Amino acid sequence: MPIALYNTLTRKVEPFTPVTPGRVRMYTCGLTVYDYGHIGNFRTFVGVDILQRFLQSQGLALDTVMNITDVDDKMIARSNEAGRPLAEYAATYTAAFLEDMASLRILPAQHIVRATDCIPDMVAWIDRLVAAGCAYERDGSVYFRLSSFPAYGRLSGKDIAGLQAGARVDVDEYEKEEARDFVLWKAARPNEPTWPSPWGPGRPGWHIECSVMAEKLLGPTLDLHCGGTDLVFPHHENEIAQVEPLTGVPFVNCWIHMEFLLVNGEKMSKRLGNFFTVRDLTDKGYRPSAIRYLLASVPYRRQLNFTLEGLDQASASLLRLRNFLDRLRNADLPPSGDPNPAIATAREAMLASLADNLNTAEALGAIFELVRTSNIALDRGTLATADREAILETFRQFDEIFQVLTPDEASSEGISDAEVNALMEERAAARAARDFKKADALRQQLESHGILIEDVKNAPARWRRK
RNA sequence: GGCGCGGUAGCCAAGUGGUAAGGCAGAGGUCUGCAAAACCUCUAUUCGUGAGUUCGAUUCUCACCCGCGCCUCCA
Numbered sequence: 001m002p003i004a005l006y007n008t009l010t011r012k013v014e015p016f017t018p019v020t021p022g023r024v025r026m027y028t029c030g031l032t033v034y035d036y037g038h039i040g041n042f043r044t045f046v047g048v049d050i051l052q053r054f055l056q057s058q059g060l061a062l063d064t065v066m067n068i069t070d071v072d073d074k075m076i077a078r079s080n081e082a083g084r085p086l087a088e089y090a091a092t093y094t095a096a097f098l099e100d101m102a103s104l105r106i107l108p109a110q111h112i113v114r115a116t117d118c119i120p121d122m123v124a125w126i127d128r129l130v131a132a133g134c135a136y137e138r139d140g141s142v143y144f145r146l147s148s149f150p151a152y153g154r155l156s157g158k159d160i161a162g163l164q165a166g167a168r169v170d171v172d173e174y175e176k177e178e179a180r181d182f183v184l185w186k187a188a189r190p191n192e193p194t195w196p197s198p199w200g201p202g203r204p205g206w207h208i209e210c211s212v213m214a215e216k217l218l219g220p221t222l223d224l225h226c227g228g229t230d231l232v233f234p235h236h237e238n239e240i241a242q243v244e245p246l247t248g249v250p251f252v253n254c255w256i257h258m259e260f261l262l263v264n265g266e267k268m269s270k271r272l273g274n275f276f277t278v279r280d281l282t283d284k285g286y287r288p289s290a291i292r293y294l295l296a297s298v299p300y301r302r303q304l305n306f307t308l309e310g311l312d313q314a315s316a317s318l319l320r321l322r323n324f325l326d327r328l329r330n331a332d333l334p335p336s337g338d339p340n341p342a343i344a345t346a347r348e349a350m351l352a353s354l355a356d357n358l359n360t361a362e363a364l365g366a367i368f369e370l371v372r373t374s375n376i377a378l379d380r381g382t383l384a385t386a387d388r389e390a391i392l393e394t395f396r397q398f399d400e401i402f403q404v405l406t407p408d409e410a411s412s413e414g415i416s417d418a419e420v421n422a423l424m425e426e427r428a429a430a431r432a433a434r435d436f437k438k439a440d441a442l443r444q445q446l447e448s449h450g451i452l453i454e455d456v457k458n459a460p461a462r463w464r465r466k
Numbered sequence: 467g468g469c470g471c472g473g474u475a476g477c478c479a480a481g482u483g484g485u486a487a488g489g490c491a492g493a494g495g496u497c498u499g500c501a502a503a504a505c506c507u508c509u510a511u512u513c514g515u516g517a518g519u520u521c522g523a524u525u526c527u528c529a530c531c532c533g534c535g536c537c538u539c540c541a
Contacts, residue, residue, distance in 0.1 A: 011470090029541070037541085044541040074539070157469050158537070182538065206539090228541025229471080238538085258541070259471065265533065269540065297489085298479075303471065303534060305478090313478060313490040320489080323503060353480090362480050365488035372488090372505090379505055436499055443501075454502055462503095 001058060003355045005224075006301060008232060008255040009155055013357050016254060018223045024055055025063045025218040027252075028109065029210055029227035029235070032069040033093035034078045037100055038275035039291060039306065040261035040268035044228045046292055047258040047300040047358075049106040051226070053401040054354050065217045066109035068094055070116050072206050076192055086193050087116070100278045103288040104295075105403040111217055115209040119195045122204045122212045125242070126184045126197075134245045138175045140187030140200040146180050149241045155255060156233035182238055184208050207238035211251075214239070220247040229257040261295075262305045281311070287408040290315040296360050296402055317364075318404055324371045325395060325405065326464065327378065328388055336384030340377075343390040346370040350398055360402075367398055407465065414465065415449045424453075424463055431455075 003016040018024045028048050031037050052062060069075070070090035079089035094114070101108065126142050129135040134148045146152055153159060183205040188194040194201035214222060220243075227236065236255060243251040260267050263274040281291055294314035298304040346366050353362035374391055377383035399405040427442040443453050450466040 008470095031541075032539090041541045047541095072539085156536080159468070180538080226541095230536065230540050232470085233536060234538045235540085260535065260541080262534065267535065267540090271540075294478090301471075302479090305534095307477085309490090310478060316491085317478095317489050320503095327503070359480075361478090361489095362487075365480060368488050375504055376506095431499085434499075440500070452502070455498070455500095456503095457498090 001351060001355045003055070003058065004357055005254055005256060006357050007253075008257050009252075011157075014254075016223075018060065019221055019253065022059070023061050023063065024223045025221075026052070026065075026224035026226065027210070027214040027218055027222055028064070028066045028225075029231055030066040030068045030112070031097050032072055032074060033090050033097055034072075034074045035093060035270060036277040036279065037097050038268060038270065038277050039281070039295065040275060041228075042100065042104055042106075042278065042291075043261045043295045043300075043304065044226070044258040045101060045106050046104060046295040048226045048256075049104075049403075050296055050300075050354075050358060050360060050401060051224075051256065052107055053403070054358065057351075057397065057400055058355075062110075063218060064107075064109040065111045065113060065213060067210055067213050068097070068112060068114050069206065069209065070094065070114045071193065071203055072115075080191060090114075090116075103278060103282075104292045105288070113213045113217070115204065115213075118209065118213055118216070119204060121216055122208050123185070123195070123197045125212045125215075125246070126204075126208060128246055129184065129242065132245055134241075135184055136177065137199045138177075140202060141183060142185035142199055143176050143181040144184055144238070144241060146178060146182070146241070149245060151244070152237065152241050155240060156237050158233060158237070182207065182234065184242070207235055208242055210235070211239045211242040215243050215247065215251070219243070220249050220251070222252045224254050224256055225252040226256040226258070229259055232257055256300075258300045259303045262303050263307075265305060268306060276306070284308075286311055287315065289404045289406070289408050290318055293318050293402070293404045296404070297364060299357075299359055299361055301357070317368075321367070321371065321405060322407065322464075324375060325392075326462070328374065328391060330462070331378055331383070331388070333383055333385045333388055334381070336386050339384075339386040339390035342373060343370065343387060343394060347394040347397060350394070354401065363398075367395075370394065415451075420446065420449075420451055420463060424461060427453075428461060 004013050005016045006013045028045070031041055052064065055062060071086065075086060075090060079086045082089055098108065098112075126135060129144065130137065130142065133145070135142050135144050184207075185197060185199060185204060186202050187199070188201040188203075192203065194203060214225070225236065240251050262268060266272060266274060268275045278288065278291065282288060290311060294311055295304070297314060297317075346369060349366035350363045353359040353366060356362075370391065374383060374387070377387070395405065423442055423446055427439050430436075430438040430442065446453060446463065451463050452466055453461055453463050455461045
């Protein structure tokens with residue numbers, strides 16, 4: 001199936017064709033681990049995950065890299081405040097980040113690279129940039145010479161001349177040739193961890209880390225480079241400038257940028273303090289799968305205004321899908337030869353929507369339509385075993401990408417299956433004796449533990465965890 | 467100011483030059499001991515506003531209004 005993706009560089013949805021047929025090299029800008037990630041951060045990573053899983057479902061092999069920024073101004077400030085060594089401080093939040101990613105069922109990149117693991121590579125690359133005349137040293141720091149790279153500004157659509165005026169540039173701390181030049185290597189300052197370099201001790205700038213890791217592991221030309229939309233400028237613009245002068249080929253064929261998560265109509269950010277972490281929400285009793293569903297349900301190029309109400313709606317939608325699957329799996333069906341062709345049509349529609357720049361909302365529409373028509377067929381008794389297999393296969397393909405159908409691990413404070421079954425039997429006995437008062441009390445009791453009961457005709461009642 | 471995203475029912479949201487997918491919530495009904503789940507019916511004569519192009523526009527063009535973002539901290 002032909003895949004089309006929106007490319008920030010061309011500002012168009014265009015056919016996606018990897019450089020090497022059947023193989024996709026993609027890089028994602030990860031997190032600066034100075035604190036827990038918030039769900040705005042994770043919206044980007046869920047979006048990337050949907051993209052990755054979809055590409056895989058289309059038979060493409062992936063080579064994936066994500067960086068973790070574990071040294072920068074904020075990291076240093078925070079670790080100093082906490083009175084903990086930078087590496088130790090970073091390790092704490094790196095671990096938390098990976099845990100949160102896993103709880104949201106985001107496939108880890110094959111290479112998760114810490115900035116501090118690649119500093120010699122960065123130094124070497126900066127050295128080459130200096131040698132090529134694209135960078136220069138001043139007082140132990142190294143800057144990129146923007147005037148050496150005329151293509152600068154193409155990705156973000158910026159007019160470099162406009163940047164020159166430099167109204168917002170701090171020129172007090174470092175001596176640059178031009179205000180718009182950006183830093184590649186920062187000279188050592190007091191109370192900062194440092195690494196050796198030809199320009200003296202210091203540390204890398206933020207932008208160079210992604211360039212070097214991406215080029216080293218996936219270069220010279222990547223198929224996809226993903227990140228939040230706020231990274232377009234200057235981060236990704238700088239990445240291009242840092243790489244292309246030395247490789248002479250396009251750094252990235254297709255740039256993918258995920259739109260923001262908003263809260264009350266404003267960007268969710270640590271600076272504004274209006275953020276929720278995954279932990280905040282699970283503490284309120286929300287399930288990671290519902291968070292993932294919400295983040296995935298709005299197409300990635302649309303801003304998504306986050307509300308708890310929206311999360312409730314997502315939970316309810318998800319419950320409908322799971323209820324349907326339970327019902328389908330447990331149904332007594334007549335055998336038949338061929339499945340209803342409408343099921344295959346729904347599957348095609350779901351995949352076609354995703355192939356069209358990851359239109360997840362439309363893909364979900366196709367799935368819910370299949371749910372409704374299948375429920376009707378179940379009611380009428382016209383759904384047969386072959387249909388069930390076809391529907392389950394469609395859902396398998398759907399969930400291979402969306403990853404929301406498997407129930408979350410039950411919380412530890414819940415009651416055990418054995419206890420539930422005992423209460424269920426007690427309730428069944430009460431119902432048989434037409435002691436509905438007792439039966440209802442037992443149902444109430446189970447509900448308080450998050451257990452939902454469904455009475456079934458001519459069969460034992462079913463239950464499941466909410 | 468420059469660049470970008472968006473304004474579709476109470477909420478979330480898809481979509482197309484030919485007459486509005488889907489989900490959530492709500493109302494009534496079927497089923498049930500009662501529920502739950504499911505199904506049925508109802509819930510936008512209308513897609514920010516105005517003008518234009520067209521036989522016909524929510525979909526194209528222009529103008530305007532409103533929200534959000536980026537413009538060297540930022541997913």
